[in-house]
Amino acid sequence: MYTFPIQKLNEVETPFYYYNMQLLDDTLNVIKQEAEKYRYHIHYAVKANANKRILERINTYGFGADCVSGNEVLASLDAGFTGSKVVFAGVGKADKEIIIGLENDIACFNVESIPELEVIDEIAGRMSKTAKVALRINPNVKADTHKYITTGLEENKFGINLWDLEKVLDKVEELNNIEFVGIHFHIGSQITDLISFQMLCNRINELQELFVKRRNIPKIINVGGGLGINYENPDKNPMPDFEAFFKVFDEFLELKEGQEVHFELGRSVVGQCGTLLSKVLYIKEGVNTSFAIIDAGMSDLIRPALYQAYHKIENLVSQLEEEKYDVVGPICESSDCFGKAVSLPKTVRGDLMAIRSAGAYGEVMASQYNLRTLPKAVYSDEI
Secondary structure: OOOOOHHHHOOOOOOEEEEOHHHHHHHHHHHHHHHHOOOOEEEEEHHHOOOHHHHHHHHOOOOEEEEOOHHHHHHHHHOOOOHHHEEEOOOOOOHHHHHHHHHOOOOEEEEOOHHHHHHHHHHHHHOOOOEEEEEEEEOOOOOOOOHHHEOOOOOOOOOEEHHHHHHHHHHHHHOOOEEEEEEEOOOEOOEOOOHHHHHHHHHHHHHHHHHHHOOOOOOEEEOOOOEOOOOOOOOOOOOOOHHHHHHHHHHHOOOOOOOEEEEEEOHHHHHHHEEEEEEEEEEEEOOOOEEEEEOOOOOOOOHHHHHOOOOOEEEOOOOOOEEEEEEEOOOOOOOOEEEEEEEEEOOOOOOEEEEOOOOOOOHHHOOOHHHOOOOEEEEHHHO
């Protein structure tokens, strides 16, 4: 059981992000142990949390970095990742971002269209470079997740559609400054049903026959990420079942000789290690409900407002009889609500509140809307 140092946290000005570095280490150790059974390659998806200390800690485990912007590439390099372990994905890479990747000899660009291939080829030619690319293929596999974070269907903006693949491969063969090294997939995020990943494996197996026929077998099979976490019970399930997750790919993915399997894990790495800490400003009695107004808002954690996402909310100090509250923030938006009819011990002004499972897509998505101060980060090994 991972516990909060409540007395010390009560002394820190709220709101802030608290990172349990022991839980992060435990999670990274399990990922490394389970991945090494199959010689899998792990890239951390920087978009989940780009906090420098988090990146530095992940780098010490020998993992790579999966980036979706030029600044994420630079942040990864600054945190100690080598260019040879950085991959750059994203449907809209700007010229200056492509240049950053080429200047730093990154491992691979995950490419999503013929126009993108042509632009990378042209820029690489000007720089006398060869750009290594993997083709991001849209497998048309439905993942059981929120509509905003599914990415593997024909209706999504991501990836090369299956019927265009041969045309794209023809273009790759025409270009002089492109080296084809792999194929890339990503079907969505916060996926808890492993059958979705089994379906992805089956689709990859089908696609492999095309590459065999063309005698151009990719070295890298990048299956993306998307493994979900348990938002309802973070204490009972502080990390996903990585053993079962990796076993799916070992059982169902049919590899050709010499192929490597790469993963891009984000939320499953850092989601549970982060908590947004806030204090109660006021208890306001409404007509049908009581409001616990806290000093954290949607500018600090936007997932509930953006995705109607659930985060467990806890009062870390009160042990009184439970009542129901709508837990809301100070932002001038009705959507600034972290939870409705939340059962909490009787809550008063000044109580320390924890919004759990906020290590992924929390601090990294924070804004200064209403000209609020960005939340700072506090780490368990420094407090």
